[in-house]
Amino acid sequence: MKYIYLIFILILSSSAWAQQEFTLHTMDLVFQSAHTNPATLHRHKASITLASSYHINVKNTGFNYNRLAAQVETDETGQKVLDLGKLAENLKLNGKDYLHASASVDLFALSFRAGKNRFSLNLTEHMQARMGYSDALLKLAVNGNTPGSTTSLGGYKLNGMHYRELGIGFNRKILAEDKLVVGGRVKTLFGLSNVKTIRTDVNMHTADESDMYAITATSDILVRSAGVDMLEDGDLEYLLNTANRGYGIDLGASYQYSNALSFSASIVNLGYIKWKEGVTNYTSKGEYTFTGIDNNDLFNGSFSLDQTELIDSITNIFEFEETSEAYSTSLPTQMYLSGFYKVATNTTASASIYSDFMGGFRKGMALGITQQAGRWFQASATYAMHARSYNNLGLGFVLGTGGSGLQFYAITDNVLALANPGSAKMVNIRTGFNVVF
Template structure:
């Protein structure tokens, strides 16, 4: 049983795709949700309504390693992590649920509105975090455990999006204004942490410059040292669901914008900027600063013995909190969304078949790029399929698939990146993926924009 737990946990960590990077969705403009990644996307239906069940998107990413990299024959050697991890690694997971979405056409203009709940968790970790866990701190004797780059951003927020795009003869324009209302956030800034491990004595010196910000319905104390199990329970009692759902104190704003150009009847280009925005966190905002040097040494036993005092050793965490944490403040703070840039080209190979090239870069701590090629094909007006491959995180092959079925006014869809492992026998050595993303749901669509025989999907 334990073995399965390990395998599943490893799988979870080893599959993924970067935060909200849905490159296959880009190739399915028949879905109104495609405007989330391409604001210039021109829909095929005059009206599209998205319902909360099951319009859901989920993604998980671990850029550091894939499961197969830890497998050697029949052995799961997690010690290999220290070999395969880079200096800067990312675990990211999140989900979006469209509580409601509506898109409709007025002449050559398309208007949209969506209410989407977001939960994002991004955790950037250095190689030494796993090195410490696997090898133990003794292996750093005489050296430094470098935890700089340890960064976390955990947010829940609601998006009210108002979109517009217009289809011109040569140019297409599109954009979305998104009002954001944060529910809860935990995030770090200035996350420089190193731990020097002295030779022989193994004394630890923690050098920290870290600020942890929190905002939530939970009124945490400004002095973390006073937080204990008892008062945490009483604080939790102060929170009710209404605070969480209807909280509008943490507002924010974001924009998506894009432009498309039809070079000729077959070739189109587009460029877009996504998620350029912020959330200002005010509700119970707390700022905890960990700054300075703190030494963890052995027990100062000799004076204690002289004074007949009880010996009491402090843990590293005790010392870190005791010596590094200044009293927290209650300043509001701002977090930025993870913004992305897409540059794409689409070429109409045959009447219902298009090939795509997409370069996507996103910024979390640093720019992270991905290149995708893909093909989409429409089968009559009932089915759209897409197949893609994305290269990123040093992985050349990450296969994505998308499928849209439209029986009547219903439009069922499932789109995901990095499905290749599911298309081949799933064995330890085949789990090479570092990302996984899946969007699944249903829309109600009405009114074709163009007659079937003239249906063209366009790259926006």
């Protein structure tokens, strides 16, 4: 049963680590913008959130739905089928593509100003996963194996995680005329579940004609997991598990260079989680060679194939050994560097550079314009290039009473995805309510 849950989480992770939020980053009327920079100065004296702030982010750098749909053909029976040969020819992956999905909710958040200081407290639930992939399996299925060559079928990188964050934040104005604001947030993390690949090396070597095209398959796989077994024991035990602890920190600063020009920089989610409760590590290291068929045996009818033995031998390559050794995972660290220029009393233009890290830096950039109307309304529009996607138009707005009361906001980094999801490589939505004073 454990393997079923492990496979289930792997599938969820692959269909779905760090989430950029360019539009939110420009909107200082909502407390949630502190998720991208803890030095953000909010316009309200206090803000309270009670399980009413939600964020969903889905991204696929390699293809979109329309690219897949274009490879569908009608067969002789009139049925729609995916043409794998056409797909393999037109997919055009670059070897660094990945699938990503994340969701978070602020279960509780409080932020308040005291003089030049601002304090905050948040309890946030995070679920996120990212998997790097290639088209090696697809090309093998379509083109077959080439004699005298080795095909790599592994190399898939996966990291899926569910954790809870308890954060305490602080920022303060310093220097003459309060030009510099520095801020930070320290976080205690409670890991609930994780699946992470360390090695996924699977190779298939095909011999040439002199060795009867013998096929040798090898595996070297290490997958770490934690919390998966607890799903079998019931939701309550899983959700209340606090044994897998970790710590993190967010750092940020903003500088008012002149009345019109300001800059900000931040690094968020710098930290780790130590997984020691409910840990199962899966290791597979094996080799099997199918020696091929001798032509003489084939023609004189003496050839026989023990299918059961063949299947058992192949299965043994991927037979997993289990251990319970503790391990650590890092948080999906993100960095923002931005400039803001006030083009009119209530209108600000911005430019931002973003980077996250998973086996290498992945970069993005955005241009934006933000319009302010007191403390009751703020709207922002952005254009971003990220994840090999160049049609990301972001829109966001905040609507409140102007003083104390309920504040509603809705923000997306790709409004075109809502209008035409088939052409989108990225969907990003944050929405919710705050009570502000």
